[in-house]
Amino acid sequence: MGFRQDFEPLALSELHGFAESRRAEGWRYVQTLAVLTEEGVDLVYSFMKDGHLANSVVSIGRDAVVPSISDLFLAAFVFENEIHDLFGVTVEGIAIDFEGSFYQLANEAPMTILSPEQAAAREKARKVAAAKAAKAAKEAGGASDAPAAEGGLEAKLAAMDPEKAAKVRAAMEAKAKKEAAAKDAELEERLKAMDPEKAAKVRAAMEAKAKRAVSAEEGGE
Amino acid sequence: MGYASKSPWVIHYDGSSCNGCDIEVLATLCPGFDGERFGVVNTGNPKHADIFLVTGSVNEQNIAVVKEIYDQMVEPKVVVACGICACTGGVFHDCYNVIGGVDKAIPVDVYAPGCAVRPESLIDAIVEGVKVLDEKAAALKAAKKGGR
Amino acid sequence: MGKATVIPFGPQHPVLPEPLHLDLVVEDETxxxxxxxxxxxxxxxxxxVETRDYNQFIYIAERICGICAMGHSLGYAETVEExxxxxxxxxxxxxxxxxxxxSRIHSHLLWLGLAADAFGxxxxxxxxxxxxxxxxDIFEKTTGGRxxxxxxxVGGVARDIDAGQMSEILATLEGIKSDYGALMRTLLTDSSIKNRTVGVGAIGYDDAVALSMVGPFARASAVNYDVRSFGRGAYGDLADFQPILDNQGDCYARVKVRCLEVLQSIDIIAELAAKMPxxxxxxxxxxxxxxxAQASNVLEQPRGECYYYARGNGTKHLDxxxxxxxxSQNLAGMATALKGCDLADVNMIILTIDPCISCTER
Incomplete structure (x- = not known):
């Protein structure tokens, strides 16, 4: 007997009928679990027959009401109580319903609380993946090397240990400051050598540019 | 050795542990390490016990139970925190449901670290606990005499 | 008709290694x-998973349960590899x-001891x-931990077992067999043990299937399901693997199935040691x-089939x-087996499902 597994999507409205047909065909109920997603919660129901592990993924919003399958499979009551307590999913008609006191917890629906660091880390990973995809598309179109190189560096930093990445960034900033200071010094030399009126105009233009850059940054924040 | 410590009876409770330390507590009392030759007997009744062996990082639901067993024990009594989870919360110290160690629920006298705590460590911890038990018994006796 | 009383059982109880609370509604002694x-x-x-990356999480997975520690680390590693x-x-x-x-041998021996303690x-x-x-001792010699x-x-194992250690392991297991044989004879043929276990907490085949039971608990009720018969990994190289079944479905049958599984495991180890590449x-x-990306996996732990699920999100942390x-799968079966039994048999029935509450609740 071989073993294989697959994942199939399933609509919430078809859930109870699907479970009934599984029972009629002699499938064994394996488990129910919940995963937190951007849009809401994904419920994965698993059944097994003759070595085939079939996982059905039901995507629901946080406020959806899920029909219980514990009338067909009594063993499901454990998992349905658990997803109610940990994820805040409402399940109707559980055979043995603990009504929220299956686990006595410090916070409500703790698995839905995503810490800010985690949310930031996932955002970053998404940006890195998007940057990689954009880079691949650009290379296919034959773009220049410079933005690609930066995208690659960003990706490297994102994949690094955060402390190390912070150190690298700090080193990069320091280097950039040094370069900018060197550039300023060079420009000063050139201005001194220039005509004084022209030098004053150049300085005024530079200040205006700097002001605009600062306000753009603030506006962007 | 005072009279209370010649044969310290222990009561064991699993305060949200993974069972690793619990089976090492039982292994200490079994023929492999034989804690029973020191007179250590595992009892289920808090009123009969001198030493309370707690394992586990104690979750919200368990705080009341641990306190209840501790309150039911009769003075002089000693608490031994077995395993690193009972001492400081162990690998689970940042879990949402864990309060981080038994000493946040009841006062602890001896800490025995380890994951899982080794039976040799436990025997050492019980012997330390017995010393504390002697001190407490002497203090009780002195307090009674002083009261008269 | 007697008056109904509610007896609270647990969470602290001498026979329970773990906290579990039952409110037993009792009429006379039933x-x-x-x-x-x-x-x-x-x-x-x-x-x-949010604060430990997928390599570090294996240490957390091990500590879900100290008795099935090896099984959980194995199942987790296999799922991430998938x-x-x-x-x-x-x-x-x-x-x-x-x-x-x-690990299965150690877990069954542990359980046999606790079950014997449960009936005194x-x-x-x-x-x-x-x-x-x-x-x-074998565990300590080969891995450093008891x-x-x-x-x-993730990717394999961290230590090797050389030929010298392997022959020591096989010699130890052979040495256990005679002592273990004596224990098994006592457990299975002694009349006072039989009085406490035969006919107690019986669950028939149809109920076992309807309640989706797994593990030796189900195999004692003739449910022919053992993940090892799928032949994945090294199990596929075994000459012949048959799950051990019994059709009585009572506490005696569960004791018997676990006793025989210990001997089966010793044979499996000997066979694989001879064929080790x-x-x-x-x-x-x-x-x-x-x-x-999603992956699921099943593994036959000493207590039954364990299901693992992992989902990735592009970072080193699993989603x-x-x-x-x-x-958790067998809780429904336990609740059904307890109805109608004698108060003195409650210990025995709870222990024969081999409960591992820390596994259930994580």
Whole structure:
């Protein structure tokens, strides 16, 4: 007997009928679990027959009401109580319903609380993946090397240990400051050598540019 | 050795542990390490016990139970925190449901670290606990005499 | 018709190694209904995937349960390998199965001791645990730990067993057989033990299937299901593997199935040790699971089938890791078996499902 597994999507409205047909065909109920997603919660129901592990993924919003399958499979009551307590999913008609006191917890629906660091880390990973995809598309179109190189560096930093990445960034900033200071010094030399009126105009233009850059940054924040 | 410590009876409770330390507590009392030759007997009744062996990082639901067993024990009594989870919360110290160690629920006298705590460590911890038990018994006796 | 009384059982009880609370509704000496209350061991460790990356999480997975520690680390590693498409070398698969079968022997011996203690046979408890110490010595010699082994990693295993250690292991297991034979004879033929176990807490085949039971608990009711018969990993190289079944479905049958499984595990280890291939014990694993990738896995732990699920999100941290342990599946069966039994048999019935509450609640 071989073993294989697959994942199939399933609509919430078809859930109870699907479970009934599984029972009629002699499938064994394996488990129910919940995963937190951007849009809401994904419920994965698993059944097994003759070595085939079939996982059905039901995507629901946080406020959806899920029909219980514990009338067909009594063993499901454990998992349905658990997803109610940990994820805040409402399940109707559980055979043995603990009504929220299956686990006595410090916070409500703790698995839905995503810490800010985690949310930031996932955002970053998404940006890195998007940057990689954009880079691949650009290379296919034959773009220049410079933005690609930066995208690659960003990706490297994102994949690094955060402390190390912070150190690298700090080193990069320091280097950039040094370069900018060197550039300023060079420009000063050139201005001194220039005509004084022209030098004053150049300085005024530079200040205006700097002001605009600062306000753009603030506006962007 | 005072009279209370010649044969310290222990009561064991699993305060949200993974069972690793619990089976090492039982292994200490079994023929492999034989804690029973020191007179250590595992009892289920808090009123009969001198030493309370707690394992586990104690979750919200368990705080009341641990306190209840501790309150039911009769003075002089000693608490031994077995395993690193009972001492400081162990690998689970940042879990949402864990309060981080038994000493946040009841006062602890001896800490025995380890994951899982080794039976040799436990025997050492019980012997330390017995010393504390002697001190407490002497203090009780002195307090009674002083009261008269 | 007697008056109904409610007797609270647990969470602290001499026979229970773990906290579990039952409200038993009793009429005279018969249990009429039972309301379980769990949640005393819920630590919420599945949320720790957010702060530990997929390599570090294996240490958390091991500590879900100290008795089935090896099984959980193995199941977790296999699931992540499935998620990332990593193929483990053959020698590593063999080593994993040898440690896993040793873990099964230690778990069953532990359980036999606790079951004997549950009906009052304390010296049998001591004998079983004395034999178990020899298995723990093997663990300590080969991995460094008695209970938490930490020897499985994503990509293979962390340590090797050389030929000298392997022959020592086989010699120890042979040495256990005669003592174990005496214990088995006592457990299965002694009349006072039979009085306490035969006919107690019986669950028939149809009920076992309807309640989706797994593990030796179900195999004692003639449900022919054992994940090892799928032949994955080193199990596929066994000449012949047949799950051990019994059709009585009572406590005696469950004791018998577990006793025979110990002997079966000793034979499996001997067979695999003879066939062990040479080679690497691990492959390096780089990168992270892809965003949105999902994988599931099943493993036969000493208590039954354990289901694992992992989902990646493109970072080194998994999005979700979930273990569904055999005891959560068997809770419905336990609640059914307890109805109608005698109060004195409650201990025995609870213990024969081999409850591992810390596995259930994580």
């Amino acid at each position: 249990v009429v209904d039972c309301m379980p209350q769990i949640g005393f061991v819920h630590r919420g460790l599945e949320k720790l 998620l990332m498409g990593v193929e483990v070398p053959k020698r590593a698969e063999y080593l994993r199965v040898i440690w896993h079968e040793l 046979f304390e010296s049998m408890f001591m004998h079983c645990w004395r034999l178990r110490e020899r298995i723990l 209970v938490i082994l930490s020897v499985v990693k 040479a080679g690497d014990i691990a492959v390096p694993v780089k990168g992270s699971p892809a965003d949105g 979700r890791m979930r273990m569904r342990t055999p005891t």
